[in-house]
Amino acid sequence: MRIRIVTALLVAAASITAVPTAQAQPVPVVTPVVLAVFPHDTSAYVEGLELDGSTLYEGTGLAGESQIRELDPVTGAVRRAVPIPDRYFGEGITVVGDRIWELTYQDGVGVEWDKHTLTPLREVPYAPEGWGLCNDGNRLIASEGTSRLRFLEPVNLTEIGSVNVTRDGQPLVGLNELECVDGQVWANVWPTDTIVRIDPESGGVTAVVDGSGLWSQGSQDARRSAQVLAGIAHIEGNEFLLTGKNWPSMFRVRIDA
Numbered sequence: 001m002r003i004r005i006v007t008a009l010l011v012a013a014a015s016i017t018a019v020p021t022a023q024a025q026p027v028p029v030v031t032p033v034v035l036a037v038f039p040h041d042t043s044a045y046v047e048g049l050e051l052d053g054s055t056l057y058e059g060t061g062l063a064g065e066s067q068i069r070e071l072d073p074v075t076g077a078v079r080r081a082v083p084i085p086d087r088y089f090g091e092g093i094t095v096v097g098d099r100i101w102e103l104t105y106q107d108g109v110g111v112e113w114d115k116h117t118l119t120p121l122r123e124v125p126y127a128p129e130g131w132g133l134c135n136d137g138n139r140l141i142a143s144e145g146t147s148r149l150r151f152l153e154p155v156n157l158t159e160i161g162s163v164n165v166t167r168d169g170q171p172l173v174g175l176n177e178l179e180c181v182d183g184q185v186w187a188n189v190w191p192t193d194t195i196v197r198i199d200p201e202s203g204g205v206t207a208v209v210d211g212s213g214l215w216s217q218g219s220q221d222a223r224r225s226a227q228v229l230a231g232i233a234h235i236e237g238n239e240f241l242l243t244g245k246n247w248p249s250m251f252r253v254r255i256d257a
Contacts, residue, residue, distance in 0.1 A: 048093035049231035066090030092133030103130025218249025
């Protein structure tokens, strides 16, 4: 009797573990649908992109070349461009009310800007490497090129929590430019043309966007390895603006994910 019971339990356990779970299923991969293509300044080494009303803000990088820019979201034309203080290497940006927060790469500071005048107002200490930044309405969310997202309060960039991001159960490194949309975080994955949608509470990736076909729809020129997808700005619904580092084009796309 004891042997039969043990055998029955082993068979039952095997049948349970053989049933696939939702977590075991690969995250779906979708391709963005291009709705419009317009020019983008190829001198812009894009680190951050965010639409605020009728203004598209762009943060560019590289030490001595970094700028905060105001763009026309319809044509992509540069309206204004202001250099970051002290030749910092500018990184992710996000709008908070009438301010713009910008991270720096390895300079150890975050820069707060007046969004109307594009005037730097102050600098605050920020020790981690700065990569991407977005605002979910209650807190800021920052990336650092690893699989970690940091949660920051929006006044002084004080860290108030963090989460590790996984895709199909494995850590996903290279999290870069971020966009907060309806409680989710969209992130470029450096150095690729992949975008992921992340649940910031669990850290799980819930959708993957393959943007590898975008470049050829905006240019027939060969591109350098550094010219990866690196800008996400939400328009409305499932529509976004996407561009990359030194890309000649910006794309209005629909992402059905």
